[in-house]
Amino acid sequence: MTATEFALRTDGVGKRYRKGWALRDCTLALPAGGVIALVGPNGAGKTTLLRLVVGLLAPSTGTVEVLGHDVTASTPQTLSRVGFLAQDHPLYKRFTVAEMLRFGRACNLRFDQGLAERRLAQLGIPLDRRAGTLSGGQQAQVALALALAKRPDLLVLDEPVASLDPLARHEFLQVLMGAVAEGGVTVLFSSHVVHELERVCDHLVVLNNGRVTLTGDIDTLLAEHRLLVGPRTANDLDGAVAVVEAVHSDRHTTLLVRDGAIPAAPGWQARPVALEDLVLAYLRRPSEPSAVVTSGVPA
Amino acid sequence: MTWLIWRQHAQVCVLGVLVGMFGIALLVLGTQAHDLFPGGPARCAGEAGINEACAASFRRLDEEYGYVENLLAGFYLVPVVIGAFLGAPLLARELEDGTWQLAWTQAVPRMRWLAAKLVALAGVTVTLTGMFTLVLTWFRQPFDAWEGRFQYDAFDLEGLVPVAYALFAFGIATAAGAILRRSLPAFGVAFGAFLATRMPVALLARPGYATPLTTMQPVPVGGAKDQAGHGTVPSFADWMIEHGYADATGQRLSWTEYDELEGAANQAGTNLNQFLHARGIQQFGVYHPADRFWTFQLIEAALFIAVAAVLIGVVVWRVRRRMI
Numbered sequence: 001m002t003a004t005e006f007a008l009r010t011d012g013v014g015k016r017y018r019k020g021w022a023l024r025d026c027t028l029a030l031p032a033g034g035v036i037a038l039v040g041p042n043g044a045g046k047t048t049l050l051r052l053v054v055g056l057l058a059p060s061t062g063t064v065e066v067l068g069h070d071v072t073a074s075t076p077q078t079l080s081r082v083g084f085l086a087q088d089h090p091l092y093k094r095f096t097v098a099e100m101l102r103f104g105r106a107c108n109l110r111f112d113q114g115l116a117e118r119r120l121a122q123l124g125i126p127l128d129r130r131a132g133t134l135s136g137g138q139q140a141q142v143a144l145a146l147a148l149a150k151r152p153d154l155l156v157l158d159e160p161v162a163s164l165d166p167l168a169r170h171e172f173l174q175v176l177m178g179a180v181a182e183g184g185v186t187v188l189f190s191s192h193v194v195h196e197l198e199r200v201c202d203h204l205v206v207l208n209n210g211r212v213t214l215t216g217d218i219d220t221l222l223a224e225h226r227l228l229v230g231p232r233t234a235n236d237l238d239g240a241v242a243v244v245e246a247v248h249s250d251r252h253t254t255l256l257v258r259d260g261a262i263p264a265a266p267g268w269q270a271r272p273v274a275l276e277d278l279v280l281a282y283l284r285r286p287s288e289p290s291a292v293v294t295s296g297v298p299a
Numbered sequence: 300m301t302w303l304i305w306r307q308h309a310q311v312c313v314l315g316v317l318v319g320m321f322g323i324a325l326l327v328l329g330t331q332a333h334d335l336f337p338g339g340p341a342r343c344a345g346e347a348g349i350n351e352a353c354a355a356s357f358r359r360l361d362e363e364y365g366y367v368e369n370l371l372a373g374f375y376l377v378p379v380v381i382g383a384f385l386g387a388p389l390l391a392r393e394l395e396d397g398t399w400q401l402a403w404t405q406a407v408p409r410m411r412w413l414a415a416k417l418v419a420l421a422g423v424t425v426t427l428t429g430m431f432t433l434v435l436t437w438f439r440q441p442f443d444a445w446e447g448r449f450q451y452d453a454f455d456l457e458g459l460v461p462v463a464y465a466l467f468a469f470g471i472a473t474a475a476g477a478i479l480r481r482s483l484p485a486f487g488v489a490f491g492a493f494l495a496t497r498m499p500v501a502l503l504a505r506p507g508y509a510t511p512l513t514t515m516q517p518v519p520v521g522g523a524k525d526q527a528g529h530g531t532v533p534s535f536a537d538w539m540i541e542h543g544y545a546d547a548t549g550q551r552l553s554w555t556e557y558d559e560l561e562g563a564a565n566q567a568g569t570n571l572n573q574f575l576h577a578r579g580i581q582q583f584g585v586y587h588p589a590d591r592f593w594t595f596q597l598i599e600a601a602l603f604i605a606v607a608a609v610l611i612g613v614v615v616w617r618v619r620r621r622m623i
Contacts, residue, residue: 051400054404055403055404055621056399056400056403056404056621057621058620058621058622072621074408074409075408076406076407076408077406079404079405079406079407079408080405080406082404083404084400084401084404086397086400086401086404087397088397090396090397090398090400090401091398091401092307092396092398092401093396095306099306102302103303103306103405104405106300106302106303107300107303107402107405107406107407108405108406109406143401146401150405150406
């Protein structure tokens with residue numbers, strides 16, 4: 001793959017604030033095209049990573065490359081290829097919706113005013129209303145319309161639906177996925193909700209305690225992982241690399257394993273794992289992955 | 300960018316209108332005050348000792364417009380308010396509303412955004428305070444002719460320093476806004492910093508901008524006890540920093556020593572001046588001559604503008620390093 005086929009490449013990226021490291025050793029290579037979900041609990045470093053991607057922050061260590069360009073050398077050309085929707089979709093509250101569009105037109109090299117107006121008209125958002133008087137869902141839609149009117153190659157969204165009610169959330173995702181379907185744009189969005197990801201995303205990055213704990217194509221990840229259920233075993237398996245997680249009930253042990261570890265002993269059954277369970281298992285793991293050699297499956 | 304800055308900072312118009320109204324009021328009052336001096340206040344001040352009409356004019360000026368002069372003494376804070384008002388929200392409002400993330404992810408690079416905002420808002424600060432100071436300086440001409448321009452109600456309101464105060468407040472408010480991320484506290488910090496700086500500067504630093512001159516002359520036999528008046532050296536327009544008495548060798552007398560001499564004169568029953576004159580007592584004055592006004596204005600303006608420049612430099616550095 002050449003560099004430009006990656007929407008985002010980070011190499012050893014870390015970000016330290018005064019209170020400590022928010023992100024460490026983050027190395028990613030995310031393909032262009034499709035939808036990438038960045039998942040992690042609150043405080044995992046998602047916002048920090050996204051701000052590094054759009055150039056709002058500079059990394060303390062490592063490099064961030066977006067669409068083949070170093071992001072800290074932000075020129076009008078590179079800036080105009082990336083759209084960003086910050087958490088809580090900030091707008092100039094005293095601007096009218098029309099003035100927000102004028103802001104977008106004034107501050108961008110390309111800005112599809114007609115596209116933005118059509119989207120807002122479809123949603124019934126009046127152009128003469130002040131942004132601050134719109135509902136949360138409408139504000140999110142205006143912010144999305146602004147970001148999409150840039151016709152970006154990469155659209156980055158920070159917790160886009162976290163503050164929206166279920167109906168507004170549904171409408172927002174519908175508009176977003178409609179834009180993806182029209183083609184050309186890579187979407188990177190963060191979420192602390194794992195639910196529904198499978199339906200919308202192609203690629204997954206799991207972030208926990210400032211470190212990337214899992215990254216990959218979702219179909220591949222699901223194919224690589226298996227749940228193994230067998231009789232209860234007392235061995236401590238949590239440290240084994242191939243064993244992502246071991247859960248013991250009274251009579252059974254359930255193992256989540258990676259890399260096609262096949263049950264070698266009778267009495268063990270393999271099952272596919274749901275994406276949500278997979279993500280949760282990785283989030284429950286200690287943040288520092290141990291380097292213990294694979295111990296295989298208990299006999 | 301022009302449209303955006305205009306749209307975001309339209310409240311500047313309110314300041315503009317207020318300054319305009321203030322200017323018109325002062326122009327009306329000032330025209331009346333200037334009309335008291337058909338030959339110009341400066342010439343009249345020189346003749347006040349000999350020309351009774353001029354002396355009467357200055358009395359009327361004091362009676363009829365003295366209250367305006369007193370009122371204006373507090374107006375040295377107006378440029379500070381203007382500067383802080385324009386500087387505080389420059390970054391702080393974007394940071395408190397989260398809109399910095401919107402502004403800096405459009406195609407305008409953040410440094411260009413910052414440069415445009417700084418130039419526009421600092422420019423408005425200079426324009427507004429410059430106009431304000433121009434009208435005020437003109438209004439004060441008759442008062443200055445009589446009282447000199449080194450008094451605190453003249454020096455701090457005229458010439459270059461009000462604009463420098465405004466830029467100082469602008470710089471502090473912008474930097475405080477970048478660090479505190481709140482407009483109102485940033486405004487407060489700028490205002491407080493100016494108040495805390497101004498007194499030490501006016502009282503301690505300003506007299507030291509140049510080496511003061513010293514005059515030494517014998518106590519005149521028949522003269523008034525207080526020699527500071529029109530037509531003398533140092534004159535009313537000079538800035539007297541210190542004055543007192545010295546003995547024949549030029550050794551300065553403490554006020555206790557002077558009181559002893561005064562007591563001795565009373566006991567002896569002689570005229571104080573004759574008594575002092577007979578003992579070779581001299582009067583001294585330490586002062587800055589009136590023509591140092593612009594030098595002092597330049598020095599003080601440079602000090603405040605230098606601080607403003609350093610603070611703006613810190614803001615530019617922080618934004619450039621993407622620390623905010």
